[in-house]
Amino acid sequence: MHETMVIMRRELHSYFISPIAYVFGVLFLGGQMWMASVGIEQGGIAAPYLFFAMLPQVFLFVLPALTMRLWAEERKLGTLELLMTFPVRIEQLVMGKFLAALSFLTLLMSLTVILPITMSVYGDVDWGPVLAAYVGSLLMASAYLSVGMFWSSMTRDQIIAMLLSLTSLIALYALGMPAFLMVLSQSDKIPEFVVSILGAISPYKYFLSIARGVFDSRDLIYYMSFCGFFLYANSLVLKARRVKG
Amino acid sequence: MIKVENLSKSYGQTQALKGISFEVADGEVIGFLGPNGAGKSTTMKILAGYLLPTGGGASVDGMDVVKDSLEVRRRIGYLPESTPLYTEMRVDEYLRFVARIRGVEKSRLKTALSRVVELCGLQRVVGKTVIELSKGYKQRVGLAQAMIHEPELLVFDEPTSGLDPNQIIEVRELIRRLSEEHTVILSTHYLQEVEAVSTRVIIVNLGQIVADDSQENLVSTVETRGLKARIKGPADKVTAQLSELLPGHPIKVLSKDGETTLFGFGLGSKKKDDSFIGDAIAQLVVKNGWELHELIKEQASLEDVFCKLTESDRLEARHA
Numbered sequence: 379m380h381e382t383m384v385i386m387r388r389e390l391h392s393y394f395i396s397p398i399a400y401v402f403g404v405l406f407l408g409g410q411m412w413m414a415s416v417g418i419e420q421g422g423i424a425a426p427y428l429f430f431a432m433l434p435q436v437f438l439f440v441l442p443a444l445t446m447r448l449w450a451e452e453r454k455l456g457t458l459e460l461l462m463t464f465p466v467r468i469e470q471l472v473m474g475k476f477l478a479a480l481s482f483l484t485l486l487m488s489l490t491v492i493l494p495i496t497m498s499v500y501g502d503v504d505w506g507p508v509l510a511a512y513v514g515s516l517l518m519a520s521a522y523l524s525v526g527m528f529w530s531s532m533t534r535d536q537i538i539a540m541l542l543s544l545t546s547l548i549a550l551y552a553l554g555m556p557a558f559l560m561v562l563s564q565s566d567k568i569p570e571f572v573v574s575i576l577g578a579i580s581p582y583k584y585f586l587s588i589a590r591g592v593f594d595s596r597d598l599i600y601y602m603s604f605c606g607f608f609l610y611a612n613s614l615v616l617k618a619r620r621v622k623g
Numbered sequence: 624m625i626k627v628e629n630l631s632k633s634y635g636q637t638q639a640l641k642g643i644s645f646e647v648a649d650g651e652v653i654g655f656l657g658p659n660g661a662g663k664s665t666t667m668k669i670l671a672g673y674l675l676p677t678g679g680g681a682s683v684d685g686m687d688v689v690k691d692s693l694e695v696r697r698r699i700g701y702l703p704e705s706t707p708l709y710t711e712m713r714v715d716e717y718l719r720f721v722a723r724i725r726g727v728e729k730s731r732l733k734t735a736l737s738r739v740v741e742l743c744g745l746q747r748v749v750g751k752t753v754i755e756l757s758k759g760y761k762q763r764v765g766l767a768q769a770m771i772h773e774p775e776l777l778v779f780d781e782p783t784s785g786l787d788p789n790q791i792i793e794v795r796e797l798i799r800r801l802s803e804e805h806t807v808i809l810s811t812h813y814l815q816e817v818e819a820v821s822t823r824v825i826i827v828n829l830g831q832i833v834a835d836d837s838q839e840n841l842v843s844t845v846e847t848r849g850l851k852a853r854i855k856g857p858a859d860k861v862t863a864q865l866s867e868l869l870p871g872h873p874i875k876v877l878s879k880d881g882e883t884t885l886f887g888f889g890l891g892s893k894k895k896d897d898s899f900i901g902d903a904i905a906q907l908v909v910k911n912g913w914e915l916h917e918l919i920k921e922q923a924s925l926e927d928v929f930c931k932l933t934e935s936d937r938l939e940a941r942h943a
Contacts, residue, residue, distance in 0.1 A: 380726075381724060384720065384723045384724045385724070388709075388712075388720050391712075391716070392709070392711060392712070395711055395712075396711065455707050455708075455709070455710070456703060456705060456707030457707040457708065457709060458707075459668070459673050459703045459707065460701070460703055460707055460768075462672075462673050463671045463672050463673045463696055463699070463701045463703075464696065464721075464724045464725060465693045465694075465696040465697045465724075465725065465726065466693075466724060467693070620673065620674055620675045621674075621675055622634065622635075623634050623665070623668070623674055
């Protein structure tokens with residue numbers, strides 16, 4: 379645990395001293411606020427869900443930027459070799475980095491609380507769904523981050539890591555859209571059960587139910603297994619380096 | 624302290640290590656020497672716990688580098704080739720990070736930091752960002768991180784490559800100071816480096832150990848190259864008299880510069896030959912009233928040993 383925290387602290391620290399974090403923060407927060415205000419103007423409803431409605435799509439594009447650095451840079455600088463000779467388990471390294479990315483995002487997300495607070499001044503805000511939406515968003519973000527981190531471990535080039543993450547996240551997102559699944563199931567070549575499995579994979583689908591305020595423990599288990607799978611794959615990629623060099 | 628037995632490592636088809644064995648006692652300073660791709664780095668990476676061996680084994684303090692990897696890693700300070708550092712961190716931040724991850728207790732963090740800062744001469748740069756540092760300072764930071772947890776064994780992979788001559792001397796001096804209290808394994812291309820700091824030399828080539836001995840013993844296995852003398856006197860007369868005095872030692876006129884001539888003397892196989900020839904030349908010069916301007920003994924260096932050992936291997940490889 380100690381080692382995981384040390385790794386996490388270093389990663390968090392490096393988020394805060396890199397300009398990317400600030401560019402990311404400003405774009406993310408600014409974008410979110412802007413979209414929410416447009417929603418309020420057009421719909422005339424002061425509902426926090428406007429803020430969360432676009433979040434899955436926004437995450438799709440911005441979260442790969444948070445994770446692309448995590449392993450690719452270590453590989454490029456050669457620091458990964460040194461990191462792997464410290465008395466730390468690979469799983470602790472992976473966990474530390476993952477928690478750092480998640481904490482950084484949680485911090486940014488917590489800054490958006492100002493939005494529902496502002497709304498509550500002008501109208502009644504139902505805090506239950508707001509809280510559920512925050513939890514759902516962070517769970518979905520965890521899933522996205524674990525995918526991004528996995529790709530980062532596969533290459534020494536951050537841009538490639540980013541593009542691979544983006545592509546796979548878009549694919550996962552599409553699998554969560556009923557319309558897309560309909561198209562798939564109409565094809566004769568894909569058996570029905572494959573379509574339903576594919577449909578069950580997408581983190582987007584589970585976010586929708588949580589964002590609607592339906593909080594099911596199965597959703598939680600889903601997100602934990604999803605992250606677990608990619609973080610485990612991530613540690614396998616690193617362990618393979620001990621063999622390949 | 625270290626025991627390496629029949630250690631081998633393959634990367635796919637290429638065999639980087641073909642079963643090497645050696646032992647290192649407490650307090651020894653081992654110089655790993657060999658051309659690029661000889662297997663130096665691979666050996667060090669296995670010892671440091673980064674790579675897994677394909678066959679054979681290695682242990683540090685009786686602990687296996689694979690089975691007790693974490694425990695072995697705790698006892699080693701490692702500096703990989705090309706000194707990878709987190710460039711965006713400050714020197715003190717970085718060293719503190721390494722200390723924490725290596726389990727240095729919170730209460731001892733400050734002492735540990737000031738110890739390595741002083742030892743590596745980092746006082747002036749401790750508040751700077753790593754990216755601002757010169758290569759020499761970066762190297763010192765790399766050495767500092769390797770010893771912040773006071774390990775028993777230090778493993779340095781080419782600690783002076785890419786440095787300028789002054790920096791090389793500084794880093795070597797630092798390593799020599801460290802070697803007083805630690806067991807050190809270092810690899811290098813520079814033969815002078817091994818000559819300057821290590822007590823024992825292991826020469827590897829093509830994944831095998833071709834020599835493992837003290838410097839003196841290794842050098843003595845190669846003949847001395849010869850002797851040169853610059854003498855002021857009639858060249859033909861000198862040649863005639865000297866060849867009479869020293870039968871069995873071919874004499875050559877190497878160059879002429881006005882009245883002085885540079886002679887080269889071949890040496891026999893006996894070790895004492897060089898002083899014998901030197902004496903003979905000196906006496907002859909004095910007797911004839913010539914002048915002896917220079918007497919140069921060309922001693923075999925580790926370089927000769929290295930070339931000889933690795934060359935024969937290269938030839939074998941070509942014929943195979």
